[in-house]
Amino acid sequence: RDNLLRALLDCPGLHAIGADLHHRLPHHIALLVGTRQGEPIAGRAVVRQLAKVGIACSSGSACSSGQSTDSPVLTAMDVHPDWRQSGLRLSLGPWLDPSQLFAIPERIDAVVRSFS
Numbered sequence: 001r002d003n004l005l006r007a008l009l010d011c012p013g014l015h016a017i018g019a020d021l022h023h024r025l026p027h028h029i030a031l032l033v034g035t036r037q038g039e040p041i042a043g044r045a046v047v048r049q050l051a052k053v054g055i056a057c058s059s060g061s062a063c064s065s066g067q068s069t070d071s072p073v074l075t076a077m078d079v080h081p082d083w084r085q086s087g088l089r090l091s092l093g094p095w096l097d098p099s100q101l102f103a104i105p106e107r108i109d110a111v112v113r114s115f116s
Helices: 004-010 045-051 071-075 098-114
Strands: 014-017 027-032 087-091
Touching: 004 014, 004 027, 004 098, 014 098, 045 087, 045 098
Parallel strands: none
Antiparallel strands: 014 027, 027 087
């Protein structure tokens, strides 16, 4: 997870939210997604595009899944209102082969670029 997160944070427009690298759940990556120009991208739109390239993920926080309102968790974390619907969650499990993780940053970066 840590190597994947570092690779994702090298992609313009992706920003980690939550705890630092050493105080995170071992199977969870939470990001905010924006354009290269710094504008937020709706997480739900990103999820739909990532599904087309074989990445299953979720938008927002788990407790606001399926809602089109701002995430209460992102609000409590003091995320700027413009960014509260740009959350992206990746859950990693034992069913994933580590070799599969190498393609994720490239695919996410391509999807984010498509919104710019």
